Amino acid sequence: xxxxxxxxxxxxxxxxxxxxxxxxxxxxxxxxxxxxxxxxxxxxxxxxxxxxxxxxxxxxxxxxxxxxxxxxxxxxxxxxxxxxxxxxxxxxxxxxxxxxxxxxxxxxxxxxxxxxxxxxxxxxxxxxxxxxxxxxxxxxxxxxxxxxxxxxxxxxxxxxxxxxx
Numbered sequence: 697x698x699x700x701x702x703x704x705x706x707x708x709x710x711x712x713x714x715x716x717x718x719x720x721x722x723x724x725x726x727x728x729x730x731x732x733x734x735x736x737x738x739x740x741x742x743x744x745x746x747x748x749x750x751x752x753x754x755x756x757x758x759x760x761x762x763x764x765x766x767x768x769x770x771x772x773x774x775x776x777x778x779x780x781x782x783x784x785x786x787x788x789x790x791x792x793x794x795x796x797x798x799x800x801x802x803x804x805x806x807x808x809x810x811x812x813x814x815x816x817x818x819x820x821x822x823x824x825x826x827x828x829x830x831x832x833x834x835x836x837x838x839x840x841x842x843x844x845x846x847x848x849x850x851x852x853x854x855x856x857x858x859x860x861x
Contacts, residue, residue: 795840797833797836797840798833798836801823802826802837802840803821803823804840804841804842804848805817806842806844808847811825811849811853814849815849824851825849825850825851826850826851827850827851827852828850828851
């Protein structure tokens with residue numbers, strides 16, 4: 697009895713596999729075939745979509761790499777130009793006798809002008825007339841002025857006569 701049972705089971709399995717599920721009706725078999733066809737079509741569609749997406753991503757990546765290379769080149773060029781401008785500015789800074797003290801830059805002009813013209817000129821070059829904050833700054837300013845001009849303006853004004861600000 698033990699030897700017969702495995703043979704019968706093997707025979708039943710072979711029968712079922714060989715006939716592709718013989719209990720299906722023609723309508724069920726058609727539904728199964730249609731489902732397999734739809735599944736194959738879906739697989740083809742998904743494969744095509746994945747390939748398109750991969751291609752698009754690769755194109756986008758290449759475009760980004762190109763833009764990044766251009767950006768690097770442009771930034772490098774701009775930095776080089778800015779460095780050249782800074783070198784010129786540094787030469788002007790030294791040539792015009794700008795002096796640095798306590799985190800501030802000072803320029804002693806030899807131009808003779810009224811207070812308002814001097815203030816406007818200072819604004820034109822990005823500064824303002826000096827405002828003395830303490831006695832050590834006052835001493836430093838006095839010690840470093842040029843001997844060519846004995847009159848300098850400071851940021852004190854009396855727009856309203858006698859009212860110094």
